[in-house]
Amino acid sequence: MSVYSQVSEGIRVLSQRLPDLLQARIEEIAPSVPWTAVLKEVDAKKGRVRPQSDAYAANDLQVQLRMLTERLAGLGFPFDDESRIVSTLAAELRGVRNLWAHTHEFNALEGFRASDSKVRLLEHFGDQHGAVKLERLRNKLLPNLLEELDLGDRLEDLGLAPRTAASSLSAPSAETPTEAPADDSQRRVEAAATRSTVQRNYTETGSTQGLLGQDRVPFEAWIPAQLGTPDMLESFKRKQTRELVQAAAEEAIDAEGPVHEDRLVKFILTAFGRKRASSTLEQQIKRQLQNLVKSNGCHRDQDSFYWPAHTHPQEWMEFRPSPDTPARKFEEISAKEMRNAAREIQEYTEEVLSETELKRAVVRVFGFKKIMRRYEARLNPAVAGLSSPAMQ
Known part of the structure; x- marks a missing residue:
């Protein structure tokens, strides 16, 4: 059996074991709510529409792994603990599943790592029966692996140690100046930014009603798994x-x-x-x-x-706040996202904001405390026509 066939069989086994494990956890939080309904509502909160009939198929590994790696709105990460083992393993397996879907020619090391991650994931869930099945598949790759690694004398090449996100992906601390002294204008800005994190233009329906909360889904940085050298x-x-x-x-x-x-x-x-x-x-x-x-x-x-293919820029009306600290560099926030935030702030703010205050509220939504001069070129079109003429 080829390495690709081994990976395929592992994906089949894992996709059969995960639905019941996912449902069992959701039942603890919301009895009788299908786990696929939770994911569908999370997408709706994010303004993402997946029209495919199988977009939320319970037996699709891609759908299952999304439940394990993505923040489920107000539920957070219900399958994870402080170690974040589940989301780390599931993130790696999302990459494996994507490569498998593109008929990638897995080598023995890639196949062994993929199989080992599947085993560890089911072990963490306490599914020993499923873990044993996957362990057998993993062990069938050992002869190929030992040959590929020249008798396997470098165990670190298996890449099984926990990984952390690279520091280059976080916004630099220099981008966060000290908080300006509080005044009436600052109070209006802070109040406007805080109110914008409540999602008023979306209401849960169906079986998940009231489960995910009204807070807007915050920006969640993606952490890449190790793919190569x-x-x-x-x-x-x-x-x-x-x-x-x-x-x-x-x-x-x-x-x-x-x-x-x-x-x-x-x-x-x-x-x-x-x-x-x-x-x-x-x-x-x-x-x-x-x-x-x-x-x-x-x-x-x-x-x-x-x-993403399933998100149309003209129709997307959401934004991902990071109210406490910047999760992205300012240049990494799209003009459409800033415009959506500005529109939301202006529509639901009880007090009239000047253009400067509106700009300050927008950057505050994304975790920035002060408007840098280089932000202006991108901020100006984002707030154009939204501030009150009386406050210009």
């Missing part, structure tokens, strides 16, 4: 490299979209263990992103933001 990015002539890069980008766009092109490049570098890239390598990665638009159906707007 730094040297793999030295040549895009290899089909394997192109597949891995596009698989990582597809996952990131689905998780964070709209997401800026430069942020996607950093994600991909991190997935291959690199901290920086030459301008040539950056352009090569960006070409792979553009190829993904043709094959995947995602969108790239005029500001170089990538949108």
Whole structure:
């Protein structure tokens, strides 16, 4: 049996075991609510419409892993504990499933790591019967793995140690100046920013009504799993490299979209263990992103933001707040998202805001305490026509 066939069988077994485990946890929180209904409502809160008839199929591993890796609105991460083992393993398996769907030619190391992650995930859920099945599949790959690793004397090559997000993906602390002294204007700005985190234009319906809460779903940074080694990015002539890069980008766009092109490049570098890239390598990665638009159906707007295939920029009216601290650089927030935030603030603010106050409220929604001069060019069109003429 080929490595790809082994991975396929592991995906089949895992997708059969997870539905009952997911439902059991949701039953503890909301009896009689199908877990697929929860995910569907979370998407609705985010303004994402997935029209496919099988978009929430209970036996689809992609759907199951979304439950384990994404913040479920007011429920948070109900399958995780402080260790975040479940979401870490599930995030890696999302990448595996994506590669499998693109008929990626898995080598023995990739296949073994994928199988081991499946085993560990079911063990964490206490499903020993399913874990034993997957362990047998994993062990069948040992002869191939030992040969590939030259007798397997470097256990660290298995890549099973816990991973952390690269520091290059977080907004620099220098972007967060000290809080300005409180005054009447500051009070209005803070009140407006706080009120905008309540989602008034969405009401839960059906079996999940009242379960997910009215708070707007905050921005959640995507953490790339390790996909390869730094040297793999030295040549895009290899089909394997192109597949891995596009698989990582597809996952990131689905998780964070709209997401800026430069942020996607950093994600991909991190997935291959690199901290920086030459301008040539950056352009090569960006070409792979553009190829993904043709094959995947995602969108790239005029500001170089990538949108998931199932999200239409003109129809998307949401934004992802980060009220406590910036989760992205200011340049990594799309103009559409800022405009949506500005419109929401102005519509539901009880007091009249000047244009300057509206700008300050917008940046506050995304975790920034002060308007830097370089923000103005992007902020001005976001608030154009929304502030009160009397306060100009």
